[in-house]
Each structure stands twice: as C-alpha cells, then as structure tokens.
Amino acid sequence: MQRRKFGREFKIEAVRLIKDRGVSVAQASRDLDVHENVLRKWVRDFAVDPAQAFPGHGQVKPEQLEIDKLRREVLLRAPDCPVPSPITATRRMIGAPAAAQAGLNAAG
Numbered sequence: 001m002q003r004r005k006f007g008r009e010f011k012i013e014a015v016r017l018i019k020d021r022g023v024s025v026a027q028a029s030r031d032l033d034v035h036e037n038v039l040r041k042w043v044r045d046f047a048v049d050p051a052q053a054f055p056g057h058g059q060v061k062p063e064q065l066e067i068d069k070l071r072r073e074v075l076l077r078a079p080d081c082p083v084p085s086p087i088t089a090t091r092r093m094i095g096a097p098a099a100a101q102a103g104l105n106a107a108g
Helices: 008-019 025-032 036-048 062-077 086-093 098-107
Strands: none
Touching (some): 008 036
C-alpha cells in the first residue's frame, strides 16, 4: 500500500475545518479519512508559522537552507572534523541518555 500525499491546500482546509468551524479532530478525522494524529500535527505546524507551514515536496524552509549552507561550510573548512548528523544533534538536545549518545557517536 502506498503512502497518501496531501497537498498544502488540503491541509490548510483541514486545519480551518477544525479551528474556524469548531469541528472536533475526531470528527474531521472520520470525515477526511485522515488519522487524528496527522490532523493534530497539521494544526500544530500551522499554528507555529502559517506562512511556512506545509512547504511541500522538495521545498525547504529558509531556516533549513541556512543550516544546510553552514553545515557545508564547516565540512569544507575542516574536512577531518566530525560534524554531528541532525539525528545525533537532536538526540543530544532532547536529553538522550549518555550511553545512547555514546553509542550513536561510536556508530556515526
């Protein structure tokens, strides 16, 4: 079974259905045949930054472009210096146990 893809307009309309019309997430989930957790994520993403929400396939937020550019610059200036992967950096930020971090650093 292939993963379904939803366009930006569909997601925005789904969020408006919940926020503007007051339809519950559970009801919207049944009506739109989209899992409740997916709808909650769309509502959360839209609330954070409506203009940049749902950039679409192949389109990157400006902040991510800057991060990628800086990562490339670091790699060019110090090719022998290890740059943490985004996954490793995220786990450090959320406070993964030290043993798990050590295992990631050894493998990564």
